[in-house]
Amino acid sequence: MNPVIIRSFEEFEKYNGKEIGTSDYFKISQDRINLFGDATNDHQWIHTDPERAKSEGAFGNTIAHGYLTLSIVPFLWEQIVKVENLKMMINYGIESLRFAQAVTVDSEVRLHAKLKNIANLRGTVKAEVEVKLEIKDQRKPAFTGVLVFLYHFN
Template identity: 40%
Template sequence: MQTFEASCLDELAGHVGKTLAISDWLTISQERIQQFAEVTGDLQWIHLDTERARRESPYGTTIAHGYLTLSLLPGLSQSCITVQGTRMAVNYGLNRVRFMAPVRVDARIRAHFTLQSYEVLPGGAQVIWQAQVEVEGSDKPACMAEMVSRRYV
């Protein structure tokens, strides 16, 4: 894990273009996949039916939903990035989301965060982080996304 802590919001401006944080590894269990499927209603067999996935899937096992991987980014970023002196942060959106490789059940993932931009706003700033989700043992990232957030002081 590589953590980053800024003493104030303005400190981020000096770090644009740098990879500042890498989360801890997180194991993607079948239970987590099942819970996500139930909450979202995405019950496709490639995520849930272990026997059928073993027989018919090109991955040889069940895989996590792409949106499950994407939904883990806020928690992964909060685990390794701290910005002191802000009263709140809100998600403003996502840009350029791509799912490039599957996350097989029981795989371990972690996220790398590069500060892409910092724009001063009244009372705060808009920050864009380039997030790349790494799958342990794979050369290809599972997911990439630009996470747009607004932080207020």
């Protein structure tokens, strides 16, 4: 998949109110879940103990941390949009984030993005992007929300 190339506010603005694209699928392995647990000190058994999760858990297997699924957004976003000619980009906020469904181990997820709104605020571009993390072969997404980025173009 080739990302959309954006080099200015004017190029970004053309997508206002429109679908931008969808990333490739990305597999969530147990190793990745365990590494995230180590990085965040969140070793709750529903994430890191496959045997217990199978016998006692509500999902039949371990599940990814919600924040793990959120943390892969920059990687997936760069598959959708490549912003060039930048001085700086800032992750400004997240609005209306809802975790809708657990992501079980070895599931594949992909990011779907739509530009909800864009504004040029005296040289700083504020982009509000509606996102949905889709789970392969599942009807409900892992999460939905609006990501807010600030872009400072050269």
